Amino acid sequence: MAPVRTRFAPSPTGSLHVGGVRTALYCWLYARKTGGQFLLRIEDTDQIRSTDEATRGIVRDLQWVGLDWDEGPVVGGSVGPYLQSERLPIYDAHLAPLLASGAAYEAWDERSELDRLRKEAEARKETFLYRRRQVTEAQIAAWKAEGRKPVVRLAMRPGPVVVQDEVLGEVIVPGEQLDDLVLRKADGFPTYHFAVVVDDHSMAVDLVLRGQEHLMNTHKHQGIYEAFGWRHPRVGHLPLIDNQKGVKLSKREKAQTAREAARQRLQVEPGWRPLTTTPEAFLAFVDKKTDAVGTAEAIAAALDVSLPLIEVMDYRKAGYVPEALLNYLLLLGWHAPGDRELYTLDEAVEAFDLDRVNKKSARFDPVKLR
Numbered sequence: 001m002a003p004v005r006t007r008f009a010p011s012p013t014g015s016l017h018v019g020g021v022r023t024a025l026y027c028w029l030y031a032r033k034t035g036g037q038f039l040l041r042i043e044d045t046d047q048i049r050s051t052d053e054a055t056r057g058i059v060r061d062l063q064w065v066g067l068d069w070d071e072g073p074v075v076g077g078s079v080g081p082y083l084q085s086e087r088l089p090i091y092d093a094h095l096a097p098l099l100a101s102g103a104a105y106e107a108w109d110e111r112s113e114l115d116r117l118r119k120e121a122e123a124r125k126e127t128f129l130y131r132r133r134q135v136t137e138a139q140i141a142a143w144k145a146e147g148r149k150p151v152v153r154l155a156m157r158p159g160p161v162v163v164q165d166e167v168l169g170e171v172i173v174p175g176e177q178l179d180d181l182v183l184r185k186a187d188g189f190p191t192y193h194f195a196v197v198v199d200d201h202s203m204a205v206d207l208v209l210r211g212q213e214h215l216m217n218t219h220k221h222q223g224i225y226e227a228f229g230w231r232h233p234r235v236g237h238l239p240l241i242d243n244q245k246g247v248k249l250s251k252r253e254k255a256q257t258a259r260e261a262a263r264q265r266l267q268v269e270p271g272w273r274p275l276t277t278t279p280e281a282f283l284a285f286v287d288k289k290t291d292a293v294g295t296a297e298a299i300a301a302a303l304d305v306s307l308p309l310i311e312v313m314d315y316r317k318a319g320y321v322p323e324a325l326l327n328y329l330l331l332l333g334w335h336a337p338g339d340r341e342l343y344t345l346d347e348a349v350e351a352f353d354l355d356r357v358n359k360k361s362a363r364f365d366p367v368k369l370r
Contacts, residue, residue, distance in 0.1 A: 006206070007203065021061070022329040038070055105180075107150055131179065132180060161222050241361070261303050277294075325369070327343055
């Protein structure tokens with residue numbers, strides 16, 4: 001088996017979810033099994049939601065569970081930087097030839113104009129898909145004069161887009177269901193779609209494993225690969241992780257638990273709030289305008305309410321053994337040969353195979369983990 005380069009590329013918009021660790025684990029196992037390399041890349045192009053604190057937390061939590069990386073933050077490597085926010089010149093350089101060839105184009109629509117087009121499509125009972133609009137040079141000059149900034153969009157080719165998935169098999173999406181996706185936002189930052197393609201190619205990633213919620217993104221990414229004339233890496237989409245109710249395991253469960261507890265207390269004591277939060281932050285949380293983890297934890301501490309364990313830091317703080325957490329996540333979406341349930345990491349490397357990754361969602365059982 002030839003050495004394979006895999007990667008784990010989380011967004012630092014919050015703490016590391018256990019589902020993210022499972023993705024990292026499967027990528028790590030496959031790289032180790034083939035004698036390849038496992039990369040860590042931080043996808044922090046969301047300027048509003050990304051934080052340095054979250055990046056540090058991701059690094060800390062991966063180190064705690066024992067998943068080391070061959071290239072990435074802390075350790076470095078030959079194809080860095082490994083933070084997308086430090087790679088902007090790379091994205092700009094790759095965008096230029098697409099604009100020159102006509103594979104990409106500037107689109108000057110403002111949000112209000114897009115909202116109008118979307119509503120018109122809804123009135124016709126159609127799905128809104130953006131396509132290149134014809135505008136004059138005089139109109140573009142007027143927009144520039146008023147300070148309007150364009151986005152850059154990919155001109156999607158017609159015809160079906162076929163993805164050969166390592167887990168799900170062949171997945172086909174008709175080309176008319178895909179619009180001309182944005183590659184660079186008006187603020188000059190690349191979108192997730194463009195940055196991830198450029199990074200996976202320039203970092204020579206051979207295999208991309210990620211959750212099934214990203215499946216439809218893969219068809220969009222294939223259009224970018226084709227525009228460049230690049231080889232698409234192998235890709236596999238892992239089953240979702242559900243809670244005991246059969247709903248996707250989400251960080252929002254913590255907010256929902258805390259919010260319900262706060263609302264019950266407010267019925268008894270209308271002016272109540274946890275002393276460690278501001279009135280503004282508390283009311284925004286109760287009114288579902290934010291799911292801030294800090295506010296949820298403050299409410300839980302004040303009311304002595306236990307929040308669901310969703311993120312890696314929850315298990316670390318609760319005293320769980322990292323080897324046990326990894327062992328359980330290994331079996332959450334991958335069926336082992338025979339009835340075996342306990343593996344060291346070395347044994348898991350030996351046994352792991354993509355053919356045994358399940359297609360259907362896995363159900364997280366906290367009792368079995370304990």
